[in-house]
Structure formats: C-alpha cells, structure tokens
Amino acid sequence: MKIRLGTIDFLNALPLCDKLSREDDRWEIVEALPSELANHLKSGEIDVGLVPQVEACRDARYRIVPGHCISCDGEVGSILLFCRKEWRDLGVVAVDQASSSSVALLQVLRHLDGLPPLELMETRSDLSLFENPNPPEAILLIGDAALGHLSSPLERIDLGQAWKERTGLPFVFAVWLARDELPTWVVAGLGEAARLGLASRDQIANDFSRSHPEIFDRSAASDYLHRCICYHLGKEQQEALVSFHRLRAEIDPRLDRDWYPRYLEVDR
Template structure:
C-alpha cells in the first residue's frame, strides 16, 4: 500500500449509497481510493492487508476484533424489516431441520444469523455456500436460500420458493433489538500509524452521509434506476435501512456476538472496540 494513499473498501450494493453520496459527488480527495466489492470480498481484503479501512460484515469484525477498530456512528442496520437480507424457503422457519440451506458466498453476518436462528430452534440443517446472484444459481435440491444485497430485491425468488423471511424482522421479533449487518472498520495497526488520516476520512464520511440524507430523493432515484425498481420501493428500503450506530444498535450488536458465542458459533467472546480520534 502506498504511504500517501488510503485504500478503502466500498460495498457494491445500493444499501450504503446514502453514506457515499457526498464522496460520489465531489468530496472524494485524491489521497483516498475506493475499491468497490461485495462484503465477503472486502472482509478478505482487509484481513489480508490489501485495504486499510472498509465496511465489513459485522460478524467478520466479531471474528477479527483483535486486529480491527470500529469507526464510530457508521453501520448498515435495521430496526425490523431490512428487505435485502432474506431467507427464501419452501418450508416454514420451524421446519428446516435436516433440510438443504444454501448461503450466499457474499455474506458473513447473515450466514451467522441464519446459523444462530437455526441453533436457537435446535435445528441442524445441511449448509452449503455458493453463488446466489440470480434464480438460475439455485441448485434443484436446495430447500432454502439466503440472499443479501441488491439480488435479494431484484430476482424473482418467489417463483422458486414458497416463503420469504426477512431476517431483520425475524431478529427484531425475537429480541426487540435492531440488527447491525455491517460496520465500518480500520486496521488497528493502520490507525495507530495514521490516526490523523483515519480521523480525516471519518469526517469525510460524516459529511458525505449528511449530504446523502439532504439529497435523499436523488439517492432513491439513482438506486431505483440502477436496480430497475419502483422509486416507492427504494424509498421504503432507505427508510428501513439505517446507517448510524447509536446505543441501541451497539446493544443489538453485542447481543448478537454474545448469542453467537453462547451457541458455539463463535469460539471466543468479542470485545467491541472503537477508533477514538478525539480522545487522544
């Protein structure tokens, strides 16, 4: 990585587009370079040190919390329905024991969430991971499929599956808490060596998001055009998808990590640590 350039991941779904609005419209300085990819690819890139700062799956943070710091007040979360994280199934949620569940290879958080929901119901399905971008990707013997991002909202999954479970809603019904799918993180080492660059990048994100919500009609219009969806649908999507990280979301996040540990899906407890630019 070049000293002066901060390589930064960007999720290539529309979900975080309000956060990127300002950066996409003039705020991006020449010392930051964006690398757009699906979440699981960004998880791998930050683990391998190819990028220093990125949105990542919250579960990936949980599994790598010793090497990473969370950037305050940024996330991809929902308080109930999320619309773009779904379990499509030919069986009710309580009838998946021993069935074949396919999990999209683009996710880490939602994979853990499905495993947690199943463990809590004392069901043991057969899991496999693979490409789930379009309806043709679903193998014949699959009973349920977990899909995230734009593909969850744009493919005719109902033509292959009987039920659609919104996992944000399943979580909220069970816990009463918000759910945090993604966090913005920085490598601890990079933050120690370049605290001012990280603080400056963080300020740009806050500005960029403020601009996004000030121009939310444009964000909605662009998202609807990109995915060929009704604007009213995308409007509803951005009303349910929240990009801050307040105390209730941190509570939902820690409850998720603790539950994963209790059910043996995580091998150790997660210590949630933030980058604190103004405390030094």
C-alpha cells in the same frame, strides 16, 4: 499516507458511500462485495472498509469507526430466506458468502428457536436453483438480489424481522471497520459523506430505479432507504452487536464470549 477505502455498491450502502469524493487524492476507493472487502482488510489491501459486522472480532487491531452503520429495526426486505419447507424442517440452505453477517444471523435464529444448525451449500444464490433436479430446501438472498424478488410468490422469511421478534433489538449488518492506526481525518470524511448521502436518499433512489428498473421503482427505492434501513450507530445498535456476538459464541466455542467491540478513538 494514502488511505485505501473499501466500499460496496448495494443500494443500502449508497447513502454512506455515494458521496465519498473520488477526487480526494488522500484516499483510493476500492469497490467489492462485503465479504471480499473483509478479506482485503485482513490482508492489508485496504485500511478501512464497509464490512460485515462479524469481522470486528477477528483481529485485535480492528476498530469500529463510530457514527454510522447499515442496520435495520425490524423488516429489512433485503435479507430474505426463500423456503420450500417449513422453517423448523429445513436442513440444507443455499447461500453465497457475499455477507457473512447474514449467514451468521441465519444460524443464530435457528439457535434461538432451539433448532439444529443448517447445512450451508455455498453457491450462487439465485431462485433459479429451485428449478434444479435436486433443489435446495431454501435459498438465502441478500442485498439487491433479494430486493429483486420481493414480488415472488414463494414463502420467505425476513431475517431482520425475525431477529427483532426474538430479541427486541435492531440488527447491524455492516460497519466501517479499520485498523487502529487509521488517521482521524478519514473519520471526518466518512461522516461528511454520510451526511450528504443521507440527505440525498431520494435522489439516490431515483438514480437507482432508473438504472435498475427490474428491481425497484423510485417510490419503493426511496421507501426502502428511509424506512427499512437505519444508518445511525447508536447505543441500541452497539448493544445489538454485543448480544449477537454472545449468541454466536454459544454456537461456536472458538469465539471469545467476553469479546467487546472496540471503537476508533476519534479525538486523538
């Protein structure tokens, strides 16, 4: 069976995805935005994908592939809310749906602070929106788009840091998510790609900075991959997944508060 594998091209995902063998004819690699991969997984267009963690509760067939994730333990630098007003006074925020986990985190942070939910304006997320005649009160940027504006003088909130300050937990942005029938040889392939990619973070940073000099120089890209992004899906990250879901369920009664992440059995 040929496995259809969904990957993303953000810098923070490259240590997990860059070393996947394009020559392995047992799988086909599909590259898209995180939210698009979530839709592909739901429709059956892919069998496993690096998708926003909030997708894990949306289908009883879904299993998280153990081992690796994309997470942070404090400041992350690539999930930023740029604001024209104080946090407590915000009402409307421009977002794109490239990552539903980041959008959900935004609302959970409001909930933790006892503030009303934000009205989300789905559009392209670009700081040039602030120049419109009727600009949004804040703009959420994620991934490489956020990294490209780290030097902006605008007031901003790092959502990874905000979550850490309120909960003391790391935050998981994306996981490898699969249907239960995923062959276990794929898990080994994902693990080997991660091992090679994590050992090659400096080279990945160098290549990225050469192709995206407007975002990062080599030193900053390497620091981001080593210091800001965590890739191990350990007990703390698993606890954070549960805590985040419980908080989301307090906001959205449609969610099952007792849901618990299901992990792929790798010893079958």
